[in-house]
Amino acid sequence: VHLQxxxxxxxxxxxxxxxxxxxxxxxxxxxxxxxSELQLERMSVYFNEASGN
Structure with missing residues (x-):
């Protein structure tokens, strides 16, 4: 959760x-x-795609 x-x-x-x-x-x-493959491996640490469910 990120709050500004x-x-x-x-x-x-x-x-x-x-x-x-x-x-x-x-x-x-x-x-x-x-x-970098490492960038792709760690992508889910900060970024997740939300679904419309």
Whole structure:
């Protein structure tokens, strides 16, 4: 669970997700552009796709 409050919280949260996405080889659209198998193995640590169930 990730919670952001106020303008400062939103800015810090946005920077956090931008950093995490870059470290995992994701572009701004969420498309994987990395080159490391380790990035793919650890993708589920921060990213899970939600279903509409």
């Amino acid at each position: 409050t106020g303008q400062c919280g939103n800015q810090i949260g946005a920077a956090f997700w931008q950093t995490i996405s870059g470290e995992h080889g994701l572009d701004s659209n969420g498309v994987y552009n990395g080159t």
